[in-house]
Amino acid sequence: MKWNMVENSIELYPAKPFSFSECLLFLNRSNLENLHRVIDGVLYKLLNIGEKNVLIKITESPSSLVIDFPMGECPSDTGEKVIQFVEEWLGLNQDMAGFYTMAAHDPLLSPLIDKYTGLRIIGIPDLFEALVWAVIGQQINLTFAYTLKKRLVELCGERVEVEGLQHWTFPSYEKVANLTVEDFRNMQFTGRKAETILHIARMMHRGELLKESLLLENDVQAIHHQLTSIKGVGPWTAEYVMMKSLQLPNAFPVSDVGLHNAIKDRMNLPKKPTVNEIKEMAEVWEGWKAYATFYLWRSLYDETAL
């Protein structure tokens, strides 16, 4: 992707179609979210890069996205990492052309790509954060999931105040690895989720689980197997992480309840479809199942009928 550094700001030029307002809508869906902030069309996020916390501020200009650094100058040698993060976070490096061509011929997806043109899959570039968020989200409603995440972040994430606004980073696996099951129980995590998250944190702390290593696997089945071999990580969590953190366009959390509800609503079905029925209708999505899923999720929080 093209980019340009001008004085103390970076301009990015995502390939079209790209919708910044769709990014903001997704990122602003919960008022319990504290890992970024959306204020009047401006997106803030605190990044931890090379032991330093860097606040980025993203705005849209007519022809580009602009990243500014409200804490001062962009520290030298972090510019590249900031760009890479934002690309993965907002999906700027995603090539949508094949998906749109496929979706245009699918009666379920075609209204969605028309209405949400430019929507990208919003990612969670940090593998640890993606895994923890997925484990938290297992079998509980989203509001409670956000509450639990907020408690964990405020317990051991890092906080910075800039211009009167608080900003948080997600806790590092080093810090989480030093927590106990009781710490999690006090935050109303279940014992199982506490064990799973602690296990993941300790694995990553020991260097036994690395995003770069997963991405070097030669096929997605190997990645899926490596993730599901972690106790507490099942098929849904593995696919979710492959979609949101590893950016695999064909990742498919087929058992996802939200996906089931979206398909039911979109097709006016009397009840939710079975997993096998969904697998059948997803055959034509081959190669793009992650995008199909994300566009269907998007339809769930649409206030206006399609």
Added chain:
DNA sequence: ATCCAGGAACTGT
């Protein structure tokens, strides 16, 4: 109060 939630592991057949 009742059902369900962006599941997973375990148990029994």
Added chain:
DNA sequence: ACAGTTCATGGA
């Protein structure tokens, strides 16, 4: 292989 049970709690 497949179905039922348990975990645990909050939200609507």
